[in-house]
Amino acid sequence: MKWAEVSIQAAEAETDLVASCFYDVGATGVVIEDSESEAPAGRVVVKAYLPVDDELDGRIADFRAGIERLAEMDGFDAAACPIAKRLVQDSDWENNWKAYFHTQRVGQHIVIQPSWEEYTPLAGDVVLKLDPESAFGTGTHPTTAMCLRALEQMVRGGETVFDVGTGSGVLAIAAAKLGAKTVVAKDYARASAEVAAKNVAENGVQDVVTTGVSDLLTAFDGQADLVVANIIADIIIRLFDELDAHLAKGGRLLASGIIDERAADVTEAAVAHGFVIEDMYTDAGWAAMVLKRASE
Secondary structure: OEEEEEEEEEEHHHHHHHHHHHHHOOOOOEEEEOOOOOOOOOEEEEEEEEEOOOOHHHHHHHHHHHHHHHOOOOOOOHHHOOOEEEEEEHHHHHHHHHHHOOOEEEOOOEEEEEOOOOOOOOOOOEEEEEOOOOOOOOOOOHHHHHHHHHHHHHOOOOOEEEEEOOOOOHHHHHHHHOOOOEEEEEEOOHHHHHHHHHHHHHOOOOOOEEEEEOOOOOOOOOOEEEEEEEOOHHHHHHHHHHHHHHEEEEEEEEEEEEEHHHHHHHHHHHHHOOEEEEEEEEEOOEEEEEEEEOOO
16 A cells, blocks of 8 residues: 655644644654754654545645644744655555664563564563554654553553554553553554554454544543543643543543643643643653543
């Protein structure tokens, strides 16, 4: 299958907004390359991958329209840079990941092992075998790594966990291997849900983890002790509207993918919906929050 790599330059503080435009047109995730790669100093290249099909031109047009709407905001100048597109094959995608995705320890016990590498576990290791394919989430990005470290502290055994926007399924697999009783992992993009299902099977946790397609929590049934959402600030803000129906009494929301500049916006939305921050992680300009209801 062919994919279109769509990219645009932006200031570092604008990446969250640009990512939101990509998600709005169905991207499964974004790649952010720093100023040492293709962008001038102080700017980054934000990339997403869209399937080459009959809807591609319309998706790119919608993305361009979203960027133009953002350009009306004071200080937002991403529209000054052209939107670039190039076609890549599945094999190109796979080889690009293999070039820099290697076995890595995240947190105290969790080890991320690419499916194409060998690793001999140490005592106490929780090994997650992963092949991102066309989905995002290798566990190495700060937003995912913070979630994995938080899960080591939060999952004690027997919990029900909902993973919203699961991507490669890495967080769902981690929750299962840490002792969660039931994990439901769904993504807006069907391609990501299929990759997650493969990774769940590769890790032997298919009896614990159920995968599928959902726009936020709309296709989730019941309530969870822990809802995990490693997405972006704007979508996390939307998620608060659905939490009451799907977060059990005494439950927690682990929200990540929040660029530092948007942490205040997420906090404001949390308070407006009756939540408070119980804990916060920060790393490389990103934040992850553990939230609970203020009344509990």
